[in-house]
Amino acid sequence: MKKSINKIVMIGAGNLGTNLATAIHKSGYQIVQVFSRTSESARKLAKKTNALYTSSLDEIYPYADLYILALPDDAVLGFLKSKKLNNFFMVHTSGSLPVSVFKPFSNKFGVFYPLQTFSKNKILNFTDIPVCIEGNDKRTESDLMKIAKNISRNVMVLSSEKRKQAHLAAVFACNFTNHMYTIADEILSRKNISFDLIRPLIQETSEKVKLMKPALAQTGPALRKDKQILSAHMKMLAKDENYKKIYSFVSKSILSKTK
Amino acid sequence: MKKSINKIVMIGAGNLGTNLATAIHKSGYQIVQVFSRTSESARKLAKKTNALYTSSLDEIYPYADLYILALPDDAVLGFLKSKKLNNFFMVHTSGSLPVSVFKPFSNKFGVFYPLQTFSKNKILNFTDIPVCIEGNDKRTESDLMKIAKNISRNVMVLSSEKRKQAHLAAVFACNFTNHMYTIADEILSRKNISFDLIRPLIQETSEKVKLMKPALAQTGPALRKDKQILSAHMKMLAKDENYKKIYSFVSKSILSKTK
Incomplete structure (x- = not known):
């Protein structure tokens, strides 16, 4: 049996990444590392979540169970093309990108979209925040459902079109x-x-x-x-x-x- | 010494009129009568405020201390032209009409503008609702201030231009x-x-x-x-x-x- 998700890398330390990493960390998962192009942002979020941090693509931790891309849409595409996470379990947090963007790069992927407005300087409680998830298959969806339900009681599967x-x-x-x-x-x-x-x-x-x-x-x-x-x-x-x-x-x- | 305001006639029984009359009634003033072109609206609000009601201009009670016009702007002008309230103490509740619209019709007049969105089917507590008042002279302003402070702790004098x-x-x-x-x-x-x-x-x-x-x-x-x-x-x-x-x-x- 495949081991369950524990170690997570957060890619991006903006408004959404900061709030999501904090909520996931609080719910008992391990944020092993925060990556951001801006070293200072990465450092700040890493401190909040008891994680390591880096601003170098080459230093991204390669043994995590899940990589959460909390990046602007066009940055997600650029990031995937760097192929640094090829074949890793990746999700994006975008309202607009279809789940299929991951297809050329992995066999296990999905979407983890918290529908809320976030600011770095106001960390929100996720309990009532709707989290819309989608996975490339049932098992991936159930893995994501488990994480989502740990942080919110308002989780639903939503197709790329509806999202x-x-x-x-x-x-x-x-x-x-x-x-x-x-x-x-x-x-x-x-x-x-x-x-x-x-x-x-x-x-x-x-x-x-x-x-x-x-x-x-x-x-x-x-x-x-x-x-x-x-x-x-x-x-x-x-x-x-x-x-x-x-x-x-x-x-x-x-x-x-x-x- | 002029007697203080007690008997009030509410002209208009729409969203604002309904909420304002209810708040004034609850604060201890007497709504003696509700006027509305629509008899049914007048009746409903009169029932809420323990008042009489009429839909006829000729039957408006002539001995009230204050007449509150809770009407759309263009209806206020039409109403004033009917001259039914000539020389009575009148205020309107409009955000846009200058206080000077009353000048040809009375010597004591003002504005009583609660800055809020109102619905008939949701009666609001006025405690925190800003009430913007204006009067044709200091004494009128102080009369209006007294009523406003009885229903809200958020009262201010605001000029027609600022309003x-x-x-x-x-x-x-x-x-x-x-x-x-x-x-x-x-x-x-x-x-x-x-x-x-x-x-x-x-x-x-x-x-x-x-x-x-x-x-x-x-x-x-x-x-x-x-x-x-x-x-x-x-x-x-x-x-x-x-x-x-x-x-x-x-x-x-x-x-x-x-x-």
């Missing part, structure tokens, strides 16, 4: 949402109004969709078809070409959903 | 944010993926900005300048004209903020 859609949805729900906050902050700052003024509004907006569908939680001038406010706001944004376009297209999109 | 900016910021931070959730939900639904998958992501995105500036919380492919993902996502949205435009302009706007 890609989930990632696109996540970009809207998280990255674009955060940019809306950023624009709001900028509009307030210009008039010396504190961002604190809208923090309760931001919290309630996200609270609402804990229980109801977002389409039912929609409010605001576009939904009310209040053309007076819409045109006043467009005038207020006259000097902000990007913001004016965003205001116009998002309002149009909200309007198109109303009866 | 307009705060409202524009709120549209981005709340209405547009909720539409981003709606788009995400639609993208997931098409592939039969549950909205539950991204609920933890939505919560964490709003949690992050409790403590940090949103510009520092930004993540995602646009921030990373990951052109491969950006162009793949644009292709996935090929059939959604509105969403494609939103994706493109929001990404461009995020990119323009990165160094």
Whole structure:
């Protein structure tokens, strides 16, 4: 019987790599080594996870049970082409890359995609974070399932096609949402109004969709078809070409959903 | 000495009117009457606040200390032109209308703007909701301050000009944010993926900005300048004209903020 997964190498020490390695380390697996092109990032994460570290491809530890690639998509492809991990058990953590990218390089591979927004300076508890996994065969999937279930109680197998859609949805729900906050902050700052003024509004907006569908939680001038406010706001944004376009297209999109 | 405010008439029984009347009623003021064009809405809110109700302009109670107009902006103007409340103490609850709209109609007037997103079917506690007030003179402002402080510990005087900016910021931070959730939900639904998958992501995105500036919380492919993902996502949205435009302009706007 094949021995179970224990020793893990983390390739990449960015926002996701840092959070994931920390969670895996805490759950009892051994992070043997952290690799990052940036030696300082590798060192910091290695310290957090009681691991060794390197910034040299040639020094990657060759006897680990699993190599987790927490790299930007284009870096994953570049990394695989270096062939340093040929025939090792590898997973990537990307929302968009199909699992098949590994095919030319290994016989045991998969995806380990935690659907969350991560920052290096805010280490998250993984208990409720959805972890979407995929493996090249049933046994690989079951190996990944075991690790995932050790860190989260919200694990599911998701195909490459569905994961890609989930990632696109996540970009809207998280990255674009955060940019809306950023624009709001900028509009307030210009008039010396504190961002604190809208923090309760931001919290309630996200609270609402804990229980109801977002389409039912929609409010605001576009939904009310209040053309007076819409045109006043467009005038207020006259000097902000990007913001004016965003205001116009998002309002149009909200309007198109109303009866 | 002029008697203090006690009897209040609520004009409008929509999302905001319903929440505000309920909070004011609970804090010990008397809602004597609810007016709404829709008799059923008036009745429901009147029941919640132990008030009388009417849907007829001619039956509005004429002896109240304060009339709160919780109406869409254009309805406020139409209402004032009916002159039913000439010379009464009136406030509106709008983020955008200047306080001066009341000038031709009264000598005591102001603004009572709770900066929050409201739904009729979710009655909120006002304790932490920012209430932005403005009055035509110091005494009116102090009258409004007293009422506002009875329902919220987050009250401030905000000029019409600043309130307009705060409202524009709120549209981005709340209405547009909720539409981003709606788009995400639609993208997931098409592939039969549950909205539950991204609920933890939505919560964490709003949690992050409790403590940090949103510009520092930004993540995602646009921030990373990951052109491969950006162009793949644009292709996935090929059939959604509105969403494609939103994706493109929001990404461009995020990119323009990165160094």
